[in-house]
Amino acid sequence: MTKAIRIHANGGPEVMQWEDVPTPEPGPGEALVRHAAVGLNYIDVYFRTGLYKAPLPSTIGMEGAGTVLAVGAGVTEVAAGDRVAYAGGPIGAYATERVIAADRLVKVPEGIDFNTAAAMMLQGMTAQYLLRRTHTVKPGETILVHAAAGGVGLILCQWAKHIGATVIGVVSTQAKADLARANGADHVVIGHANLPAEVKRITGGAMVPVSYDSVGKDTFMASIDSLAPLGLMVSYGNASGPVPPVDLGLLSAKGSLFLTRPTLATYTSKRSDLVAVTNDLFDVVAKGVVKIQVNQTFALKDAAAAHIALEARKTTGSTVLIP
Numbered sequence: 001m002t003k004a005i006r007i008h009a010n011g012g013p014e015v016m017q018w019e020d021v022p023t024p025e026p027g028p029g030e031a032l033v034r035h036a037a038v039g040l041n042y043i044d045v046y047f048r049t050g051l052y053k054a055p056l057p058s059t060i061g062m063e064g065a066g067t068v069l070a071v072g073a074g075v076t077e078v079a080a081g082d083r084v085a086y087a088g089g090p091i092g093a094y095a096t097e098r099v100i101a102a103d104r105l106v107k108v109p110e111g112i113d114f115n116t117a118a119a120m121m122l123q124g125m126t127a128q129y130l131l132r133r134t135h136t137v138k139p140g141e142t143i144l145v146h147a148a149a150g151g152v153g154l155i156l157c158q159w160a161k162h163i164g165a166t167v168i169g170v171v172s173t174q175a176k177a178d179l180a181r182a183n184g185a186d187h188v189v190i191g192h193a194n195l196p197a198e199v200k201r202i203t204g205g206a207m208v209p210v211s212y213d214s215v216g217k218d219t220f221m222a223s224i225d226s227l228a229p230l231g232l233m234v235s236y237g238n239a240s241g242p243v244p245p246v247d248l249g250l251l252s253a254k255g256s257l258f259l260t261r262p263t264l265a266t267y268t269s270k271r272s273d274l275v276a277v278t279n280d281l282f283d284v285v286a287k288g289v290v291k292i293q294v295n296q297t298f299a300l301k302d303a304a305a306a307h308i309a310l311e312a313r314k315t316t317g318s319t320v321l322i323p
Helices: 042-049 116-133 151-163 175-181 194-203 220-224 248-253 271-286 298-312
Strands: 001-008 014-021 031-040 061-071 083-087 095-100 144-147 166-171 187-190 208-213 226-235 258-260 294-299 319-322
Touching: 001 298, 014 298, 031 083, 042 144, 042 298, 061 116, 116 187, 116 226, 116 271, 116 294, 116 319, 144 151, 151 166, 151 175, 151 187, 166 175, 166 194, 175 248, 187 194, 194 271, 208 220, 208 248, 220 226, 294 298
Parallel strands: 144 166, 144 208, 166 187, 208 226, 226 258, 294 319
Antiparallel strands: 001 014, 031 061, 031 095, 031 319, 061 083
């Protein structure tokens, strides 16, 4: 048998139950992975509450790292005994063991431990496509990063700084401001009430070409109003709730702006893209350009406590669940 966190109804953290489930068998093209660590991400909350739909009962979780125990017919990407990691779904990571399509797994280089691998995949891959593809950040640009002390935020700050950008980070507390500064944020704004005015002051009126916003409803207009003409609003998360429908006329009125709602799944749908993204990520982590900060660990069976901390904004950096 395998242990897993299962939800039988959508709701608060209390709906997550630690249960016995049959150990799955890998079918053709699949691999059975024993998790050493599972990543905690805000998207897990969306699936738990029902904002993102999944058939019930289900096991949530999008990211993990561990060892391949067995593979099904036709698998060439990995073999039993390989150290592997994955992110981006399908859900099912909150388990001691799971089956997943082998072409979604990547081998973890020596020198990167399982906790780091589980913490870095979804957040690091997200940062990679945001910086390299959604908007190709260039040296000398000034960019806006919301939740700059969070998992994706800290990686964005470090990586963008390495590229040569100036980073304006937005956080909710002084402690998080200090953390963001320590990880590459050149300027930090606490709260978003006066954000456009602060961006205007910092940039000498130029504003920013891109805003990376994972907060959603509460910060959407502050992000929009911080953009330069032809700027790009990247709404990649909903921590404060989903953004209401947008009148397209707003984009023209604010300066012929662009708006995108990207997902990791789209940017890594081809295996070649998945491998390219993870190779870039592993490279910057191995070189020390990006340091993955696992600032909290919880036992997997205590996933409810991890969700409570995450939703209360009590976490910084990355959090992993240990089976």
